[in-house]
Amino acid sequence: MACAKLVNLAILAFFISAATSIHLHGRDLNAALLPSYDYIVVGGGISGLVVGNRLSEDPTGSQYDWNLSTVSQTFLDGAGRPYPQGKVLGGGSILNAMCWNRGGSDDFDAWEALGNPGWGWEDLLPYFIKSETYTPDYTSEISAEYSINYNPTVHGYDGPVQVSYPKYFYSQSANFFSALNQLGVPTEFDPNDGTSAGAAFIPTDLDPNNQTRSDARRTYYDPYVSRANFHVITGQQVTRINIAGVAGNDLATTPMTGGNLDGGGSSSGLGGSGLFGSDSTTPPAAGADGMGTGPVLARQLPSGLRITGVEFAANNAAQRQNVSCTREVIVCAGAVHSAQLLQLSGIGPSSLLATYDIPLAQDLPGVGNNFQDHYLVGTFYPYNNVTNSPAELTTNATYNAEAEAQYYLNKTGPWTAGSPNGLAFPSLPSTSNLSSSILQAASAQGPNDHLVPGLDATLISGFAQQQASLVQRLGQLNVAAWEIINNNIGSLTVALMHPFSRGTVYINSPSPFEPPSIDPRYGSNPIDLQILLEALRFNRRILATPPMVELQPTQFVPPVDADEDSLMQTIKTGIRTEYHPSGTCAMLPQELGGVVDSHLIVYGTQNLRVADAGIFPLIPAAHLQANVYAVAEKVNLLHSSTTWPFMLTYF
Numbered sequence: 001m002a003c004a005k006l007v008n009l010a011i012l013a014f015f016i017s018a019a020t021s022i023h024l025h026g027r028d029l030n031a032a033l034l035p036s037y038d039y040i041v042v043g044g045g046i047s048g049l050v051v052g053n054r055l056s057e058d059p060t061g062s063q064y065d066w067n068l069s070t071v072s073q074t075f076l077d078g079a080g081r082p083y084p085q086g087k088v089l090g091g092g093s094i095l096n097a098m099c100w101n102r103g104g105s106d107d108f109d110a111w112e113a114l115g116n117p118g119w120g121w122e123d124l125l126p127y128f129i130k131s132e133t134y135t136p137d138y139t140s141e142i143s144a145e146y147s148i149n150y151n152p153t154v155h156g157y158d159g160p161v162q163v164s165y166p167k168y169f170y171s172q173s174a175n176f177f178s179a180l181n182q183l184g185v186p187t188e189f190d191p192n193d194g195t196s197a198g199a200a201f202i203p204t205d206l207d208p209n210n211q212t213r214s215d216a217r218r219t220y221y222d223p224y225v226s227r228a229n230f231h232v233i234t235g236q237q238v239t240r241i242n243i244a245g246v247a248g249n250d251l252a253t254t255p256m257t258g259g260n261l262d263g264g265g266s267s268s269g270l271g272g273s274g275l276f277g278s279d280s281t282t283p284p285a286a287g288a289d290g291m292g293t294g295p296v297l298a299r300q301l302p303s304g305l306r307i308t309g310v311e312f313a314a315n316n317a318a319q320r321q322n323v324s325c326t327r328e329v330i331v332c333a334g335a336v337h338s339a340q341l342l343q344l345s346g347i348g349p350s351s352l353l354a355t356y357d358i359p360l361a362q363d364l365p366g367v368g369n370n371f372q373d374h375y376l377v378g379t380f381y382p383y384n385n386v387t388n389s390p391a392e393l394t395t396n397a398t399y400n401a402e403a404e405a406q407y408y409l410n411k412t413g414p415w416t417a418g419s420p421n422g423l424a425f426p427s428l429p430s431t432s433n434l435s436s437s438i439l440q441a442a443s444a445q446g447p448n449d450h451l452v453p454g455l456d457a458t459l460i461s462g463f464a465q466q467q468a469s470l471v472q473r474l475g476q477l478n479v480a481a482w483e484i485i486n487n488n489i490g491s492l493t494v495a496l497m498h499p500f501s502r503g504t505v506y507i508n509s510p511s512p513f514e515p516p517s518i519d520p521r522y523g524s525n526p527i528d529l530q531i532l533l534e535a536l537r538f539n540r541r542i543l544a545t546p547p548m549v550e551l552q553p554t555q556f557v558p559p560v561d562a563d564e565d566s567l568m569q570t571i572k573t574g575i576r577t578e579y580h581p582s583g584t585c586a587m588l589p590q591e592l593g594g595v596v597d598s599h600l601i602v603y604g605t606q607n608l609r610v611a612d613a614g615i616f617p618l619i620p621a622a623h624l625q626a627n628v629y630a631v632a633e634k635v636n637l638l639h640s641s642t643t644w645p646f647m648l649t650y651f
Contacts, residue, residue, distance in 0.1 A: 103622035127631070242308045366586055461592055
């Protein structure tokens with residue numbers, strides 16, 4: 001955002017670098033900027049659009065994918081992994097599987113216990129509620145067959161995001177739930193009431209009126225584009241945050257020929273063309289001299305570095321431009337790119353910045369560390385006795401044509417159904433007789449045994465507290481250890497929910513258009529691999545129950561006769577991301593390696609915040625979009641508590 005008006009330059013400039021100018025009901029997207037704004041929001045995904053929308057409520061105050069990949073995963077099979085990230089207005093909400101669940105109350109109470117007052121479950125619940133319009137549009141027959149129920153006190157009914165259920169259900173999900181119940185895994189009454197350990201038919205961000213995706217762009221941007229104080233540009237990338245009295249990173253500021261042009265990686269990723277087209281836009285004017293000149297408005301600020309605005313460009317060879325802010329810059333670029341931008345701007349581990357001759361503004365060892373992700377292992381047990389399967393939509397042209405006609409006629413049928421709605425989040429003690437020994441082994445580890453060598457002592461202290469929290473909570477029956485993703489075709493993919501492994505996101509160049517080095521360090525802590533091994537063993541028990549035998553599954557991956565070594569090989573070669581990067585700008589006390597405080601202000605600065613999944617100190621046991629919406633909604637309260645008037649602008 002920017003000053004005196006909400007400029008969403010950073011929001012879209014850092015995340016959307018391939019979009020042509022369009023007109024959406026009001027102000028031209030990518031129209032010329034004002035010289036100065038109250039707030040600049042960096043990033044155009046879920047959190048960026050939510051923050052920008054809420055701040056602009058008060059007028060006083062590719063391609064779809066970045067095509068990133070990880071470095072070689074040395075604790076697995078040595079190969080890198082694709083790391084898709086949304087490169088489009090709306091971010092991951094445009095691309096994700098639409099699952100809408102929050103995680104367990106323990107996930108957020110753990111955040112608060114780590115030194116973040118005001119971030120427990122009860123504190124966040126109002127923002128979960130605020131973000132959604134929940135519509136329980138299912139019949140009593142469907143409710144009974146798939147155990148779908150809801151607690152009306154934990155849902156919102158007038159929020160931006162439409163949350164509902166499809167108009168078509170695959171009966172395989174009922175078999176799956178029955179199997180889990182027979183094995184002692186309960187079905188949750190409402191998966192969004194703070195309970196997470198169990199099976200549930202998860203609602204999705206689906207508009208019940210037209211059975212289409214209710215993404216961040218459609219819900220937080222399109223209806224409000226005509227606001228005079230809300231400016232969004234695309235086709236630009238924020239190259240650095242400008243800090244008063246701190247010399248800039250010359251290689252970020254200077255146009256360059258050669259090298260990476262647009263900041264994307266070389267992974268095949270998700271492919272596709274840009275949301276608004278593939279052409280880059282011309283950088284809009286930001287004042288006659290390219291610098292914002294708006295007045296700095298009086299307000300109370302903490303001590304520290306003063307952020308004056310941001311620098312941006314269309315690509316590596318383009319002339320840099322600047323826009324200033326009178327109040328704040330709010331970075332919402334996602335866990336990967338937010339950490340990268342802070343480092344490029346001189347905020348991060350001093351040793352890393354020195355490697356690339358970036359002038360140090362603030363030594364914060366936590367920037368880019370504490371990287372967490374849900375990582376999954378795909379399985380394949382194709383069903384041989386089903387009436388309808390999602391696979392038929394791609395293998396049976398007649399079936400797909402009928403489904404298409406049904407959708408366009410009355411918005412019902414298989415085209416409305418997301419295949420992964422029937423999910424389970426089992427606890428470790430309810431599914432494994434090795435749970436005690438696994439957790440004892442985790443407890444016996446030293447906090448530095450499996451972290452990146454040479455970490456700052458504050459990061460080691462922070463992980464020691466996280467480790468104790470994980471060990472204590474994973475021993476409880478109401479805490480999920482992994483997720484089982486049932487796709488109704490025969491895959492019961494398992495994904496780790498509470499990893500002990502910690503990775504890194506570090507710049508590997510002073511150029512903002514070179515992708516960062518992404519290292520999740522999957523499996524670096526062997527406890528994670530042991531839990532995934534138990535998950536695959538539990539899958540075998542699921543497949544052996546009468547409800548699942550009825551579907552006649554064939555155990556292909558892993559094969560039915562796989563021993564422990566073979567199962568571990570399946571894990572090490574099969575691990576991929578579940579697209580949930582988090583933790584790189586952790587909300588923790590600074591002595592525990594934190595990057596932002598409980599007001600999301602970056603330590604050592606007056607007016608710089610981060611508001612995306614990067615601030616999660618511990619990753620919740622959920623698909624993350626509902627969490628990100630809630631965090632971004634809470635940012636508005638954090639602003640209102642300062643009683644600063646503002647207007648808004650996006651980059």
